[in-house]
Amino acid sequence: MATTRPFAHKVVYQVYPKSFADSNGDGVGDLRGIINHVDHIASLGVDAVWMNPIYPSPGKDNGYDVADYTAIDPAMGTMADFEELVAALKAHNIDVMLDMVFNHCSDQHEWFRRALAGEAKYQDYFIIRDKDDITSWESKFGGPAWSPFGDTGRYYLHLFDPSQPDLNWRNPAVRQECANIVNFWRSKGVAGFRFDVINLIGKDEVLRDAPEGVDERDMYTDGEIVHDYLRELAARSFGRDDNHLTVGEMSHTSIAHCLAYTGAERGELDMTFSFYHLKADYVDDMKWTDGSFQPGKLIHILHAWNEGLSAGDGWPAWFLNNHDQPRALSRFGDPENYPFESASMLGALVVLNRGTPYVYMGEEIGMTNPDYAGVADLVDVESHNAYRILLSQGLDEDTVWRIVKAKSRDNSRSPMQWDDSEFAGFSTHYPWLLPTNQDSINVQAARALQERLAREGVRGQDEVGSPREVLGFYRALVDIRHREEVFAHGDYVAHQPDSDSVYAFIRQHRGTRMLVACNLTAEGQSLRLPEGFVGARVFLTNGAAHPAAGLVRLDPYQVIVYRAVDGLRG
Structure with a gap:
């Protein structure tokens, strides 16, 4: 029987602090900037805020090179600011989740x-x-x-930059230091922890090159001893709290390993991030390639991981956007021709899935990749390294820039767009990274559209009365996650898993069944309804409320959700 997890209804909102809001006009986001926008976060109805590193750092890897784990980077503010932010969020019943970067630290530590x-x-x-x-x-x-x-x-x-030396987890003193760090932040009211590339900490005592035909990443990833380390860390720190929320970022992992990390009785992690589904625009699983989005590839990976984790009672963390990924709307949708449809469909794909959904800042207003002119506009160390490497491989500059522009992590790190001013309301000063399309996509405009459509009574003809703009649709999704137990606790059953265009799945729990169907293309598609759904009510949609006939048409980038008429029968 599947475990009922107490956190299963929760939705997490990710803030990249350097890019969220600048309160002091230095061009860099800070904690007080987040405090100033707690009202926006609270309006989304989310349950926790995950913040990327806010610690002192030389900034070689945007804060993931930590120089002091128990202090606040002066560019971000003070410890008093952090405590005020925790209190401001808690006033709205929103927990704080911090990044723990324990595979490596800064060479300045x-x-x-x-x-x-x-x-x-x-x-x-x-x-x-x-x-x-x-x-x-x-x-x-x-x-x-x-x-x-x-x-x-x-x-x-250093598995990452030379400025990020790997820590030796075989040393008990290192493991105790890490537990002490978690406990320090617990004492500050932090309830959640995201562990960066945590499955890399279990390296063998004797390190070896990969035998022929073996991926060298297998030589240092998902070592069996990682599980011992995580159980020990939990027992010494976050595992002492009933209300904890933990997620491990898993590099180059597998379904079997994620089942082990998240088994409810194992005392390790609540959930895991994996990234295979985000390789749907890679060539030969390589990031820095000139590939186009393959909907079928994304669909097949999502089904495989969901079915595998559901069958084994593991728990995933689902996302399409984060600080390391280009904007999903630009990758997997059509922001030029179908901005609302694409954004709302991708949001539903994440929030209504089995697992904990993560919404990245700006996703709720349909932010897209910035339109940078050249590599000089980028800050990301990985992007600059890739640019040099690709040129050294003989590719022409136009091709290299096309690849790097599409795949750069700076696509998601451009400032949050609050209004249509020169610096998007993010700062009064030239920012560390430029926004480019705030004239058309910003929070102020999203709120105005939401208010206008509400006055005009423009809503969907479905059970939820779905809003017809992105911000309202995301708020509706979060509300659905909270009040419909089937989406928090329900099983996952793939529907038409061989489709190359429509991602469809059934969520079922205690007599309720919902079918979620997402058209990942700009063409109309057909969906054959499973038994029990013909004649079903339209629960939610971002387009026309097509009746539940045997064969249903899905418009471009449409999501439609049907509530079954027969409970779990059939």
Whole structure:
């Protein structure tokens, strides 16, 4: 029997603090900027806010190179600001979730500086080897994964940037340090924790190159000992709280591993992020390629992971947008011709799915990729590295820029667009990263449209009375997630899993069945209804409320949800 999880109804809103709102006019987002917009967050009805790193950092990887885990970056504000933000959100029953970057830290962290200074205790906090004992692994940001450890003649491992040395989790002192960090933030009222690339912490004591035919990532990912480490961390920290919410970002993982991480009785994590579904516009599963979106690929991966996790009672965290991904509306929709339909359909795909939905800032108003002119407009270290590497492979500059422009992480990191002013209401100063299309997409305009359509009585002819604009539709989705138990706790059954255009699934729970059908194309598509749904009521849609005949037409980018007439019979 499937476990009923107490957090299953919750919706998480992700804020990238550097890009949300700038309160002091320095061009960089900060904590007070978030405080100033708590009303907007609360209006969405969400249950938790996940913030990307807010700690002191040199900024080589936008805060994921942490120099001090228990302090606030001065550019973000003060600890008093953070405490005020926690209180302001809690006044709306919204919890705070923080990023814990425990696979690596910054080379400016005290631990690494003391290691470089020769302190043996802190040298054991890192993975340091003689030259003859290092592997040929490649960094995830490009280039070798090993760099010289000062002038010692030895080398340290960094699976990411050289400024991000990997921590040695085989050292019990490191594990205790991490538990202490979690407990520090628990004492500040933090209830949720997102663990960055946490499945990389279980590296073998003796590191080896991959045998021929084996992906080298398999040599350091999802080690069996990761489960021991997570259980220990939970027992020492967040596992002591009834109201915790934890998610592990899983790099290059599998359904079987995610089942193990999220098993309700295992005492590890509440849920996991995986990324295979976001490779639907990759060529040969490679990010920096000139591929086009393949709806069928996304559909098949979503079905496989949902069915696998549902069957094994594991729990996913579902998202299409985050700080590391281009805007989903630009990738998987048609913001030029079908902006509302695309945005609302993609939102429903996430929020009505089995698992915990994550909504990324700006998604609720239909933000798209910015229109940057060239690589000089980008800040992201990964994008600049990819640009150089692709040029070195002989690709012409136009092709390289087309690839990097489409795949850059800066697509999602451009400032939140609050109004149509020069800097989008984000700042009064030239921002760290420019917005480009705030004249047409911004919160102020979204609210005005919502108010106008409400006055005119423009709503869908369905059970929910679906709003016909993006912001209102997202608010409706969150409300549905809270009040319809079938979407929080229901099982997942794939419908027409071989379709290359329509993603359809059934959610069923305690006598209620809902069919969710999403057309991922700009063409009309047909959907054959399963038994029990012919004659069903239209529960929700972003378009025409097509009657539930045996064969239903879906308009471009339409989502339609039917409530079955027969409960669980049939």
